[in-house]
Amino acid sequence: MAIVAQSTRRGRISRATFAWIVGLLFFFPIFWMVLTSFKTDADAVKPEHLFFFTPTLENYLNMTENYDYWRFAQNSIITAVFATIFALAVGIPCAYAMAFNPARGTKDILMWMLSTKMLPAAAVLYPMTFLTKSLGLFDTKFLIIVVLMLINLPIVIWMLFTYFKEIPKEIIEAGQMDGVNTWGEVREILIPLAWGGIVSTALLCFIFCWNEAYWTVRLTTTDAATLSKLIEGNRAPEGLFFGRLSAVSTAAVGPIVVLGWFCQKQLVQGLTFGAVK
Amino acid sequence: MTKWFEEHLPKLVLAPSFIVVLIFVYGFIGWTAWVSFTRSRLLPRYELDGFIQYDRLFDSPRWDTAFSNLFVFGFLFIVIAMILGLILAILLDQNIRTEGAIRTIYLYPMALSMIVTGTAWKWILNPGLGLEATVRGWGFEDFTFDWLVNPDMAIYTVVIAAIWQSSGFVMALFLAGLRSVDQEIIKAAQVDGIPTWRVYTAIIIPAMAPIFLSAFIVLSHLAIKSFDLVIALTGGGPGYATDLPATYMYTMAFSRGDIGQAASSAMIMMAVVFTIVVPYLYSELRTKDD
Numbered sequence: 355m356a357i358v359a360q361s362t363r364r365g366r367i368s369r370a371t372f373a374w375i376v377g378l379l380f381f382f383p384i385f386w387m388v389l390t391s392f393k394t395d396a397d398a399v400k401p402e403h404l405f406f407f408t409p410t411l412e413n414y415l416n417m418t419e420n421y422d423y424w425r426f427a428q429n430s431i432i433t434a435v436f437a438t439i440f441a442l443a444v445g446i447p448c449a450y451a452m453a454f455n456p457a458r459g460t461k462d463i464l465m466w467m468l469s470t471k472m473l474p475a476a477a478v479l480y481p482m483t484f485l486t487k488s489l490g491l492f493d494t495k496f497l498i499i500v501v502l503m504l505i506n507l508p509i510v511i512w513m514l515f516t517y518f519k520e521i522p523k524e525i526i527e528a529g530q531m532d533g534v535n536t537w538g539e540v541r542e543i544l545i546p547l548a549w550g551g552i553v554s555t556a557l558l559c560f561i562f563c564w565n566e567a568y569w570t571v572r573l574t575t576t577d578a579a580t581l582s583k584l585i586e587g588n589r590a591p592e593g594l595f596f597g598r599l600s601a602v603s604t605a606a607v608g609p610i611v612v613l614g615w616f617c618q619k620q621l622v623q624g625l626t627f628g629a630v631k
Numbered sequence: 632m633t634k635w636f637e638e639h640l641p642k643l644v645l646a647p648s649f650i651v652v653l654i655f656v657y658g659f660i661g662w663t664a665w666v667s668f669t670r671s672r673l674l675p676r677y678e679l680d681g682f683i684q685y686d687r688l689f690d691s692p693r694w695d696t697a698f699s700n701l702f703v704f705g706f707l708f709i710v711i712a713m714i715l716g717l718i719l720a721i722l723l724d725q726n727i728r729t730e731g732a733i734r735t736i737y738l739y740p741m742a743l744s745m746i747v748t749g750t751a752w753k754w755i756l757n758p759g760l761g762l763e764a765t766v767r768g769w770g771f772e773d774f775t776f777d778w779l780v781n782p783d784m785a786i787y788t789v790v791i792a793a794i795w796q797s798s799g800f801v802m803a804l805f806l807a808g809l810r811s812v813d814q815e816i817i818k819a820a821q822v823d824g825i826p827t828w829r830v831y832t833a834i835i836i837p838a839m840a841p842i843f844l845s846a847f848i849v850l851s852h853l854a855i856k857s858f859d860l861v862i863a864l865t866g867g868g869p870g871y872a873t874d875l876p877a878t879y880m881y882t883m884a885f886s887r888g889d890i891g892q893a894a895s896s897a898m899i900m901m902a903v904v905f906t907i908v909v910p911y912l913y914s915e916l917r918t919k920d921d
Contacts (some may be wrong), residue, residue: 370727376719377736380799383751384739390754399760404768444647463649470656471852473904480884480893481659504651565744567859585746589863596754603747610742618735625741626803627849 384611390600398596413601421584423605430580430606433495433570434563437502441510441559442552444503449514450540454526464515467508475568486573495578498570502563510559513628517551518544550620551628557617558624561610581606660901667894675890684895694896697874700786701903704875705854707790708797712850713843715794716801721831723802724809734806737799745796745856749863752792753779756864782872785865789857789873792864797853801846808842809835855904876900 390398392409417423491497529539567582574583588602614621668679688694723730755761756779766774778784812835820830858877865873876896884893
């Protein structure tokens with residue numbers, strides 16, 4: 355429920371209009387980027403062609419033909435999907451144990467793991483590059499999946515934990531009375547009950563993996579390079595080729611924007627780390 | 632056997648990730664700390680040599696810029712994103728029928744990667760291509776908006792892009808907070824004829840204190856992570872005007888071949904994070920569950 359100053363019909367409509375105008379402002383940079391992606395590089399830099407131009411698919415064709423977009427996209431999908439699955443596979447039993455079987459110290463461990471996320475990743479980059487190169491793991495999908503999983507694991511566990519905590523302990527205990535084993539409890543009781551929360555967590559983890567640029571750009575060259583690397587590679591230092599860069603960026607964020615629109619509830623739940631239920 | 636297994640499940644599940652984090656985070660930090668006390672340049676050397684790297688660091692004007700940028704950027708970004716998020720939340724909390732869709736649109740930037748955000752804003756802020764050129768094209772020849780290439784103002788463009796990215800997120804947090812405030816108290820205040828703005832400042836906002844804390848933690852986390860945003864938006868330039876400690880460190884380690892400087896700047900960064908952020912994180916998580 356909201357507190358509303360005056361609830362006249364006109365007041366409500368004008369507030370809604372205002373909220374939509376702000377929404378358009380918010381969406382404008384994305385809109386501008388999508389628009390630019392349909393312009394030639396020459397049109398893209400001409401202000402008089404801001405809204406009026408001859409749309410072209412040249413940038414997208416160029417991207418798929420000369421830049422091997424699909425290989426980068428495939429790498430992005432594979433690494434993000436597997437990292438999310440593994441993070442959930444470790445996170446669900448972990449959060450389950452902490453929510454229903456708490457041992458002393460587990461929460462401290464979790465807090466400690468969360469706090470490591472605050473440390474500047476730059477401090478770890480140099481030794482990490484050094485080590486992965488000498489182990490022969492540099493530029494492999496395996497490495498990227500492991501890294502993506504590990505950096506998101508603390509948040510995944512934390513979010514799942516907040517959802518699991520809301521499930522009454524009695525339900526789990528009733529299952530134990532009936533002689534269901536741990537795996538059965540997780541599969542038959544916990545997962546169905548917390549399904550919404552698990553989906554939101556998975557979506558958040560997927561988005562974070564998909565967007566991750568720090569590690570994926572710096573720990574890959576070609577074989578495991580993701581869409582972030584493709585954008586990075588198209589950033590001409592002089593700031594030229596905006597049409598092409600916009601097309602690459604649009605193609606990289608498109609899946610997230612579309613996915614997010616169809617899973618609005620999970621997107622909001624996930625992006626607010628479960629604060630909005 | 633199964634009993635033992637069930638009892639120790641939490642530890643068993645946590646153990647591998649615990650060990651990996653232990654090695655990767657602390658092992659590497661330990662290595663960085665050690666190297667920061669050596670004369671390492673292009674390759675790491677391991678003979679300790681006192682505070683020489685820190686002396687060089689504090690003598691470097693570039694580090695001065697990077698270090699003060701962190702505070703300018705962090706402060707403005709966190710404060711403005713919170714204020715804007717609060718205003719947007721109050722706006723959306725006015726019985727707007729299409730609230731769900733608007734909320735998603737406000738949140739969208741948060742779902743974009745920082746390099747895409749940087750790219751989109753680089754376009755808009757570029758004086759020759761974006762906003763300035765467009766407004767001039769409409770006939771306002773004197774319109775100037777060249778922050779991106781102005782060394783004194785460039786850091787504020789990073790602030791703008793970062794605020795755009797996360798104020799929708801703050802809005803969603805605050806919106807949830809507004810809904811959780813006890814409606815009885817608000818109704819009572821309204822019955823007493825207290826003006827709406829007083830209801831907000833005296834009752835609702837104080838009741839949302841824990842949410843301010845959560846927002847602060849996530850935003851400071853983002854501020855520390857904005858490395859990619861700076862790289863994509865300004866590349867640290869013009870010159871080194873928008874360098875942050877993270878980009879300084881990256882430049883030293885990977886393009887200047889000065890590992891010692893990189894390591895010492897990383898240690899200073901770490902010290903800042905520990906003194907400012909970690910205490911908040913701990914107090915927040917502890918009070919939440921006790």
